[in-house]
Amino acid sequence: MTKYKVIFLDVDGTILRPNHTIEDSTKRAISQLQEKGIEVFLATGRPLHEIDELAKELNIHSFIGYNGAYATYKGEDLFQTPMDELMVSHFITVAKEHHHEIVMYTNEKNVFTNLHSPITQGFINNFLLHKNDYFSPSDIHLVLGMTLMNLTEDDVDLYENAGGIHLSQVHLEGLKHCYDVIMDNVNKGYGVQMVLKHLGIEKEGSIAFGDGMNDKEMLMTVGEGFAMGNGHPDLFQYAKYRTTEVTNSGIFNGLKKLGLVQ
Numbered sequence: 001m002t003k004y005k006v007i008f009l010d011v012d013g014t015i016l017r018p019n020h021t022i023e024d025s026t027k028r029a030i031s032q033l034q035e036k037g038i039e040v041f042l043a044t045g046r047p048l049h050e051i052d053e054l055a056k057e058l059n060i061h062s063f064i065g066y067n068g069a070y071a072t073y074k075g076e077d078l079f080q081t082p083m084d085e086l087m088v089s090h091f092i093t094v095a096k097e098h099h100h101e102i103v104m105y106t107n108e109k110n111v112f113t114n115l116h117s118p119i120t121q122g123f124i125n126n127f128l129l130h131k132n133d134y135f136s137p138s139d140i141h142l143v144l145g146m147t148l149m150n151l152t153e154d155d156v157d158l159y160e161n162a163g164g165i166h167l168s169q170v171h172l173e174g175l176k177h178c179y180d181v182i183m184d185n186v187n188k189g190y191g192v193q194m195v196l197k198h199l200g201i202e203k204e205g206s207i208a209f210g211d212g213m214n215d216k217e218m219l220m221t222v223g224e225g226f227a228m229g230n231g232h233p234d235l236f237q238y239a240k241y242r243t244t245e246v247t248n249s250g251i252f253n254g255l256k257k258l259g260l261v262q
Contacts (some may be wrong), residue, residue: 002036002260005205008043008064008192008218009251011051012127013171013211014228015042015058017246020128022057025252029261030058036260041071041195043188045145045180045214047105048072049131066105066145067182067214068191078198080107081186083143087162091146091181092135094158101149104135106142111135119149119177126175148179171212171232180214189217207258209243209251211235226254 009015009030015022033040041062042051048065055061064071071078088104095102095113101120102113109131114120124132147170148159156167156179167179188210196206204223208215211228212235219225219239227239228250236242243254255261 002038003205004038004207004224004258004260005201006039006041006195006199006207007033008041008188008195008206008208008222010188010208010210010212010215010218011042011044011046011054013230013246014209014215014251015054015246018173022054023247023249023252025249027058029252029255030060032261033255034059038260039199043068043191043208043210043215043218045147045212046127047107047110047131047145049108050110050127050129062195064188064191064195067180068187068189068217069144069183070107071191071195073195073198079194080144081183082141083146083181083183084164085140085143087165088140088143088146090162091148091159095148098155098158100151100155102135103147103149104139104143105145106139107144109133111139117150123147123149123175123178126172146181148181149177151177151179168212168214168216169232182214187217188215189221192218192221207255209254210239211246224258226250 043064045067062073069081104111168182170178206222207224208218208222209226211231213232216238225239226241226243227235229245243250
């Protein structure tokens, strides 16, 4: 019997290749883990309402979404931590002043400050988002996560000066000016800690794979953290291992190193 009990898998750049497909080796690896009784979670910055088809394809029923603000285990809500309303309001004001755009994620939809700008449309197309709407003041207490768009590196300080958050550049080709807002105390690492506590699993029994800087806390929280070969260069220092690229059996090869797949 394996000592490993749970694995957390990022989605974009980790499971999904740039063309939004999944390698057969990744599907085999996940299936073999499930056959061994290892719990499999998708751990993503995406809203959960946008990964239904992916979850169905992989037969996965447990999730950490919104970069750690919400988690479910086999249909049971474990926790939900909306963003501070005053901070959200402040960010909307700053974005308007500096001609930035924001997408905010609620439980039910993606709400945009500008739904039809070129950068917004590029973001929607890159992530194949479907449940999109304009932001309404009534949404402000429902925001679980957000992404800022059309920022330069010099603009990052405009938001990080608010304190309690940091920005993580979206690690996807063509979206270099987009940044996820990551809460210092609510992130994927926090989500993993909450799941481990709920399931009664020690850190040493957990595994995670990721490719972006929003995966940093998650890779540091588990016992066996893998950075994908295509990962952000700054991520590798936070991972225990570096595996191959998402286009070269990265998940399968990492799990093979642990003796979990064949």
